Amino acid sequence: MTGKPRTNNLVERVMARLGADIRGGRLGPGARLPTEQELTASMGVSRTVVREAVAALRADGLVVTRRGSGAYVADPAASPFRIAAPHAADLGEILDVMELRLAVEVEAAALAAERATRKQIAAIRMALRSIDRALRGGDGAVAEDFAFHCAIAEATGNRQFPRFLAFLGNHVIPRQSVRLAVDTPAERRAYLERIQHEHGRIVAGISAEDPAEARRAMHEHLTRSLERYRNLARRSVDG
Template sequence: MVRRVGPDMVQGIELAPLSPPSNLTAELVRRLAAEIRAGRLSPGDRLPTEQALMRQAGVSRTVVREAVSALRAEGMVTTRQGVGAFVADPAARGQVRIDPGEMRSVADVVQVIELRIAIESEAAGLAAERRDPSGMAAIQAAAQAFALAVESGDGAVLQDLAFHRAIFAATGNDFFPRFLEFLGPLLIPRQTIGQHLEEGAARLAYLRRVQDEHARITAAITAGHAAAARLAMRRHLAASRDRYAKLARHLAARDHQ
């Protein structure tokens, strides 16, 4: 059993500060997952607090929260509101999931988006057909939160994830949110391959396009137009697929030069 030595950490878990790699979230996920797989954190052990992880790894609160969310999606940790994150029992982890480690290229990400097109288009249609008031409110709030994050200069990864989760929850089918968790950090590709993407004004222009697409999806769902909601979601994800397919071709051409 691992001996606890304080409220913030467990003995043997002292992370060195992360140097700025291509993606801080992915690197923190990798390191924490390695601690769990090596048995230095046992099932039921509490992860270090947000403050401890921020201090040890030298990263922001957003990076820590994204990393914990990714680990939860992988079934490696569970979270308790107001208490913290705990290592999950391996026997309870889902057997069907897409491991981010399998995503070795941008082309792999494109394939995941193709899967999402099929599932999420139907989710948007069901959300429009069922129009649960609380579900509608959650979708609208998530779309607004994304817009505010974009205007503040944030990458809006968490807000983007929240928008898609709200739509899955609004289907009224509990299996849709469960499927979404299988995708984990792969749901928002720029979270895992951000080093290849545009920055500055180009990134802002892209996020504003996404904001407009979210608005169209939200409007169709709110109006109860299932066909329009499916089409709006399909167009949204198809645009993402085409963006990453273009990037994949660019990287492949560069590597062959």
């Protein structure tokens, strides 16, 4: 029924079981975990393995340990927010995360329009020129595109924005790389040029210190990007 364990790693097996008990609610906040002795017995592993598993769960913020007393399920309020790397296979999950990214970037553009320093605007402009250069070189300019968006996030003056984007960018920018394979060179050039036009409009909004315009421009830019990706998802599902 349960099948063989997917991993040879004993620590992960113990982690998986305890993690499931916690997240599944069988062990509520504040509940005490089985003692190390009980776990070694019930799972047939050594204390070393149990302790490493608990150490990992502690690092995840799921449990706290009290010497002499036991290990307890942590208050969820104290555990940090995490977004695991979405499985590349799960298109739905990727789309969900992309929407979250859109939310963050749209506001970032508006904040950048309100607060960007001259230096930061110059950095954004430079990133835009880097994309131009890469495009003229026949490149997809994926890295340059990402750097451009990061420059805007930096210009918010809010450290959470670049942090968030830096994470998402690593996972959720299959844009060009995924898409370019299915297009003709002519379509591709047209597509990249339109992208760059959209970028230009975003920069104009920020430079003009017009948050509403910056927001609109970024929103349209990312909505189109999302829409393309959604079509791709539909296509790969239907046919």
